[in-house]
Amino acid sequence: MYSYEDRLRAIKLYIKYDYREAEAILVLGYPSRKMLKYWYQQYIETGVIQKNFHKKEKYSIEQKKKAVNYYLDHGRCISQTIRVIGYPSRPIMRLWIDELLPGKRRVFVRSENNIIYSQEQKKEAVIELCSRETSADKVADIYGVSRVSLYKWKHQLLPQEENKILDKNNLESLPNVAGALSEEIDSLKKQIHRLQLERDILEKANELLKKDLGINLQRLTNKERTLLIDALRNTYSLAELLKQLRIPKSSYFYHNKRLMRPEKYTDLRKLVKEIFHENKSRYGYRRIHMVVDRTGKQVSEKVIRRLMTEEQLKVHSKRSKKYSSYKGEVSPAVENVIKRDFKAASPNIKWLTDITEFRLPAGKVYLSPIIDCYDGLVVSWTIGMTPNSEMVTSMLDAAILSLAEGERPIVHSDRGAHYRWPGWISRMTDAQLTRSMSKKGCSPDNAACEGFFGRLKNEMFYNRSWNEITIEGFIDELDCYIRWYNEKRIKISLGALSPIEYRKSLGLLA
Numbered sequence: 001m002y003s004y005e006d007r008l009r010a011i012k013l014y015i016k017y018d019y020r021e022a023e024a025i026l027v028l029g030y031p032s033r034k035m036l037k038y039w040y041q042q043y044i045e046t047g048v049i050q051k052n053f054h055k056k057e058k059y060s061i062e063q064k065k066k067a068v069n070y071y072l073d074h075g076r077c078i079s080q081t082i083r084v085i086g087y088p089s090r091p092i093m094r095l096w097i098d099e100l101l102p103g104k105r106r107v108f109v110r111s112e113n114n115i116i117y118s119q120e121q122k123k124e125a126v127i128e129l130c131s132r133e134t135s136a137d138k139v140a141d142i143y144g145v146s147r148v149s150l151y152k153w154k155h156q157l158l159p160q161e162e163n164k165i166l167d168k169n170n171l172e173s174l175p176n177v178a179g180a181l182s183e184e185i186d187s188l189k190k191q192i193h194r195l196q197l198e199r200d201i202l203e204k205a206n207e208l209l210k211k212d213l214g215i216n217l218q219r220l221t222n223k224e225r226t227l228l229i230d231a232l233r234n235t236y237s238l239a240e241l242l243k244q245l246r247i248p249k250s251s252y253f254y255h256n257k258r259l260m261r262p263e264k265y266t267d268l269r270k271l272v273k274e275i276f277h278e279n280k281s282r283y284g285y286r287r288i289h290m291v292v293d294r295t296g297k298q299v300s301e302k303v304i305r306r307l308m309t310e311e312q313l314k315v316h317s318k319r320s321k322k323y324s325s326y327k328g329e330v331s332p333a334v335e336n337v338i339k340r341d342f343k344a345a346s347p348n349i350k351w352l353t354d355i356t357e358f359r360l361p362a363g364k365v366y367l368s369p370i371i372d373c374y375d376g377l378v379v380s381w382t383i384g385m386t387p388n389s390e391m392v393t394s395m396l397d398a399a400i401l402s403l404a405e406g407e408r409p410i411v412h413s414d415r416g417a418h419y420r421w422p423g424w425i426s427r428m429t430d431a432q433l434t435r436s437m438s439k440k441g442c443s444p445d446n447a448a449c450e451g452f453f454g455r456l457k458n459e460m461f462y463n464r465s466w467n468e469i470t471i472e473g474f475i476d477e478l479d480c481y482i483r484w485y486n487e488k489r490i491k492i493s494l495g496a497l498s499p500i501e502y503r504k505s506l507g508l509l510a
Contacts, residue, residue, distance in 0.1 A: 002031065002095075007039050007049050014040055029098075029105075030091045059088060067093065068100045076105070117145075122153045123181065129154060157181065197236055197244055204231050222247055226255035268292070268299060269307050276313045279489070282459035284315050290496035316463040333420070337436035338412045342448040344373040347508060348407040351379065351399070352449040354414060355387050356457075358474070360466045365474055367456075368392050368418075369482070370399045370411075371449050376491060377499035378452075378482050383475050392418040393427060400431045412436040414446055456481065 002010075010028055014036055017023040021033040031039075043049055067088070071081040078093050088096070097105040117125075125143045129150055132139050140147045158180075205215055208231060209224050220228075225245045229252060232241055242249055263269070275291050276283060283291070285305040292299060308314075344350045350373035358365040368391050369381035380398035384391045396411075403409070411433050413419040419437070428435055438445030460481045466474065487500050494502040503509045 004049060006030070010036055011040055011043050011049070025091070029094050032089060032091050035091075063087070064096050064100065068096050071097060072101065117143075123157060125150060126154045126157050194244075197240065200232060200235065201228055201244065204228050217245060220245070222251045223255050223259075226252055226259065230256065230259075265303065265307060268297065268303070269311065271295070271297075272304060272307050273311060273313065276308070280459070281313070281315060281463075282489075286492060287490055287496075290490055290492065294496060315458065333415055333437050333440075334435045336412075336438060336445060337410050337434060338445075340445060340447065342373045347372055347374045347377070347503070348379075348403055348409045349374065351409045351411045352413075352446060353392070353395070353411060353419075354446060354449045354453070355392070355416065355418065356453045357387075358457075358461060358478070360469070360471070360474055362466070362469065362471050362474070365471060365478070366391065367478065368395050369449075369452070370395060371452055372499075373448060375494060375499045375502050376448075376452065377503070378486055381482055383478055385471060387418070389418055389421055389423055393423050396424065396427055400427070400433075403431075408432050408434065410434040410436050412438070412446060412449075414438045414443075415440050456485070 010024060010031065013024045013027060014021065019040075021036050024036065025031070025033065039049070067081055067085050070085055071078065071093070074080060074084075078090055078097075082088070082090065082093060094105060121143070125139070125145070128142070129136060129139050136147050136150060140150045143150070201217065202215070205217070205220070205224075205228060208227055209220075217225075225247045228245060229238070229241045229247075238252075242252060271292060272288055275288050279287075285301060285308050288308070289299070289301045289304045292304065338350060338352075342350065342352070352371045352373060353369065355366055355368045358367070363385060365383060365385060366387040367381060367383050368387070370379040371377070372379050379402060380395050382391045382395040382398075408431075411428065413436070415437050418424060419435075425435075443450050460478070469477075486498065488498050490496045490498055491502075497505060500509065
């Protein structure tokens, strides 16, 4: 496995290093201590080294390649490779690496006495070397290093041109060297200061302006740059901040003066917050704009939207699984008379109805309303804990009582069992009302009623905790919401009026 020249070289180095196996192996990288002693013993006994010695290969070429590939792919660590693969020894592994991957083996060089010298100690040793009156070896002994390391430090710390002129016969150049080192230190300090400034600007841009850390500072507006400068004025000078952010001094003071002015929309901001909270976080910027417009303040919708964004006034929404009352074909279904035309020229022409479910920690609650297509008014409603036939029939009875003489609206529903049982059909027939039904499983056929349920749940039910409320308390809150919906909640389609206000404006209600 080892050539004649390799073995001869190892034996000579072993003798040269006073029979210290570790030192010889460290320089050569081979063999093991046991094998080196064996070679030496053979050399002493016979006086020669066997030239044609060939040991039978213990490992196949595939095993060699496997070990070397693992070494290359897993951090080039011999110990880890041997521990995982299970073979070979360290010297053999080094030989395999040198054979299959020449120059790829990682070599560790021991530092003298394992001592780590500081930069100041190195500088002191270099100055002593350059101003010495004795040999370099004695200077190296004083600092406990080798002569090679001492000159290595000299080449690292001093420029090449200084190395050429700096020797024991030219000591007058030492002050220049010290000055060069001092200038280099000052340059490094300035560079560190500049990098710290760049980092602080990026962090402040992320914190104040909600920008990414990788944002291009040249894309910032002058107002945003002014905000960054004001935030960092206590740490850095104004001149270096202006230079780093590339903003003229006049522009900075212009925007700084503007930022110091009282806010233009202070009163409007307060009014928007009051309207939002009065309506229990149910109004978006369009409805709030209409309410503000009714107070006589002329302002753009964009301003309202911006103020709501700054104050984080958000209307939350959520979708839930729709409640279905379909129990199969209980009785023959009627045709769809509405046909998705949810517009009506006057009240009590088209009515929509359905049932929706509310899941609470205390139990389930169901709502059954009748919606007028004319203006979205909730004509009548019932709330209960069980979606039974009594709930829908009592709702229908109350709606029929609100009709004037000669009013015969179309009542549109889905194909739920509540609208197909004899009690519902007989009441519809007695009141001479027209039945209409959606297609099975087709919620768009009753979209206007589904839209009411969606608005109701987004504005009143979702994004609230109902853990501490009872069923009775929730029913009261739901009833209060529907009354508020009829009487106060403005609709954009009605000219920023509620359904009852709209009917009063037309003289339909007293």
